[in-house]
Amino acid sequence: MLAVLFAAAQTPNYIPSSGLIAWWRFNGNGNDASTNGNTLTVNGATLTADRNGNPNSA
Numbered sequence: 001m002l003a004v005l006f007a008a009a010q011t012p013n014y015i016p017s018s019g020l021i022a023w024w025r026f027n028g029n030g031n032d033a034s035t036n037g038n039t040l041t042v043n044g045a046t047l048t049a050d051r052n053g054n055p056n057s058a
Contacts, residue, residue, distance in 0.1 A: 010034075026057065 010033045011023050022038035024030060028047055030040030050057035 028056070 011017065011020070015023055020034050020036070022032040022036055023034045024040065025033055026047060028042075030042045032038040032040075047056040048058055049055050
């Protein structure tokens with residue numbers, strides 16, 4: 001996502017903080033890890049293995 005103001009200390013350094021709207025980690029919930037509070041409601045989505053076989057990564 002693009003950035004709006006700034007990112008929380010919880011967002012990694014590789015995420016641009018300028019203009020950040022929200023950052024979701026793909027960890028099984030819709031919690032916004034930025035300070036912007038754009039939390040989602042997850043309805044029926046499940047994580048699965050990514051193209052490299054890493055579980056719960058896509």
